[in-house]
Amino acid sequence: MTKKLSQLKQDFTEGLSQISRFWGFPKGMGAIFAVLYISPAPLSLDEIVEQTGLTKGAISTEVRTLARMGLVHRSSKLADRKDYYEAESDFYKSIRSILKERQNSEFDSAIRSVQETLKELESGSVSGDEAEVQFVHERIKALQEFFNAIDTLSKAVIKLESLGLGNVKTILSVLK
Amino acid sequence: MTKKLSQLKQDFTEGLSQISRFWGFPKGMGAIFAVLYISPAPLSLDEIVEQTGLTKGAISTEVRTLARMGLVHRSSKLADRKDYYEAESDFYKSIRSILKERQNSEFDSAIRSVQETLKELESGSVSGDEAEVQFVHERIKALQEFFNAIDTLSKAVIKLESLGLGNVKTILSVLK
């Protein structure tokens, strides 16, 4: 049995919405990305409204988030004051961009708070059962080291010119 | 100025709660992990209640999730029918465990739905403007390949005996 393209597009959009939710993003965001990703030409805000069923307001804000993450790009046509949006199709590029974005996020500020805690322990200014202080100190130090490893890794990824499948395979071969 | 250990523990717990939220997990889950992580001995459910302020019910369910992810372990003492919980302190081990867990999750089922869509396109059973069908086909294929790359990578990580900081550095040096 055959299926209409329009139906297939809708199914695809539905799928990406779920994936988006899984990653902790609004499902509308996944839908917006999906319609842009499978559109041969950039779309205007109103066209996105039409294809997703969301309102202008929601799209306006979510498309900005997507742009910040490098997953979509805003462009414009001469003599047309509409904004147009298109999806980034190089996902590896997006990943780098997302990691970069993350560095000024709340995540890092939370990590810094752990760092603070560690400093207090190192300066010896924490009172309480000696052995327990010692234990807590070691644990938090280990956690901090783990965070640093992740940080190192993600910074390196950001620097990579291209993180394609080829490179992934290279990495794996090194690790046997 | 000195700080009491109890206060420091609380701050640390607060910090991990936020990190937990950032990753899309309930903040209570982060708190539970935190108190276990900095406890020198395994804790019973009631002790966790005491230290987090959450109720038994919430902890009961969230500790199960944590256990499934390999972030905490349940144990018991002879002649004591309480359950005791302790945190996994090898994070690399946890990461592998989380990735493994993920493989049977909704995430993969969503990815499979994209795979379905791709199959339909490949079997030529989609009707519509030929050029557009072609375009959509290519895009979805590229997305699928990206998912596969991630999948390959995470499967490889699962297999690693130890993914310590040392190995991370090895990877990075290969990539220049």
Add this chain to the structure above:
DNA sequence: TACTATGTTTAGTAATTACTAAACATTCTA
């Protein structure tokens, strides 16, 4: 200038998710 086309912000609503309180289940002990 007023009018139109566009995008953004805002205030409120709907939907979702995290959590509580309490009923329930199970197992041990007297």
Add this chain to the structure above:
DNA sequence: TAGAATGTTTAGTAATTACTAAACATAGTA
């Protein structure tokens, strides 16, 4: 067996987040 100690489930509530509708802002055009 009854009672106590523990853990789980459930039904409802609180908190959070996503989204809508509509007011607003801005810039272009008649």
